[in-house]
Amino acid sequence: MRLSQLFTKTRKDPPADEVSRNAQLLIQAGFVNKEMAGVYAYLPLGLKVLENIKRIVREEMNLIGGQELSMTSLQPKETWEVTGRWDDDVVDVWFKSKLKDDTEVGFGWSHEEAIVEMIKQHLGSYKDLPINVYQFQNKLRNELRAKSGIMRGREFLMKDMYSCSTDEAEHNKFYQSAIEAYTRVYKKLGLGDDTYVTFASGGAFTKFSHEFQTVCEAGEDIIYLHRGKNIAVNEEVMTDENLANLDIKREDLEQVKSVEVGNIFDFGTHKSEQMNFGFTNESGDRQLVHLGSYGIGISRVMGVIAEKFSDKKGLVWPENIAPAQIYLARLGDDQTIIEAADKLYKILQQAGVEVLYDDRDARPGQKFADADLIGIPYRVVVSSKTISGEAYELKKRTEDEIEFVSEDELIKKFAA
């Protein structure tokens, strides 16, 4: 991408109406645009990051047998009345509207009921199970108060997966594989060291659910870490009884603020019973489906990463999800420099390297400042110096030292 053609611009100052670091930086660098409180549009750079996060999640979900699909935002009232969750007193985040003929519809804040209704149409026999499906979907939630930039909005992108198993044993096996897949996801996202499998409230169905909590000062949750066991306990279930069951001593725990970046649930057969979601088993009898639910807040993860990986100069994207690998800065506008930079840009592109090419007629200081603000992992400079020295300048976003590398070395380092 040539920066001269990118329609978004960076700003010198963060917006005055944002306090959260993630929103300030993402708006300042041109990744997102605020449409209204808690509602953000993703611009070209931001969308790249979002897609990179999705790619990592998708790979892992496919690996454990997930099938991707896409449900709808518009949902019928009847589906939710079955479980009592159409009621605003039960679910207080509904956005609701009406069709022209006064039929009531809701906007999906979750897709649990909808998925069950859909799978019912395709499930008859135990031979059809297990079924594991997932999607990336915008969730719409009428939150009383939006806050923390893209970390808690009224419209946000979520990966939600649902597992349908014949029995508890089959469910547990998948549930365990999901925990492992999630662990790999957060590791690939660069959050591995700070993300803990956390015991949290299981609601009405099971003793615990498992949350994935990332240590982060901007978070809204309080968890207690057990670094030795690499697990954590959510404040909401910190009882002596629970600690005893988990074989954890209170004095070994460390209290931290964190953000819930994922949550997995065992529904048992509770919801299946409510919704009459069953199949015919080997004996020819009707049996209820054992359900599980597995979420990852994709856009929230992006906010957490912006929040955690940044410095005074701007964003610092992990290589796996950065909108580009190289920020190619052309210093000067002599014909020879332009030609050399254009050529390198083309060569890198052909080698499959994602490059953000700063071909603008701007001063060096501005280009360096933007490179830092946008947070591309590596910066390559083409200037009169590099031409006479016959080597390009390479600098890592996280380091101050500059190294000089040849074209071949660049390609070797960055080509996939």
Add this chain to the structure above:
RNA sequence: CGGGGUGUGGCGCAGUUGAUAGCGCGCUCGGUUUGGGACCGAGAGGUCGAAGGUUUGAGUCCUUUCACCCCGACCA
């Protein structure tokens, strides 16, 4: 939803006891520049969130309303 705060060119802000709406950044044009957000000159751009009211006269006073931010509550 309770409490507090803020709305003035694209962005960040100033605007006194009510009297022709300003500054910085950004933008356009010309020139000089070019290794950490350049400089000089000339320009463009605003029904002051909205509606109503008081007044000879309202960005400024009054009423209503909307939006945004913060704290709290809420977050199966």
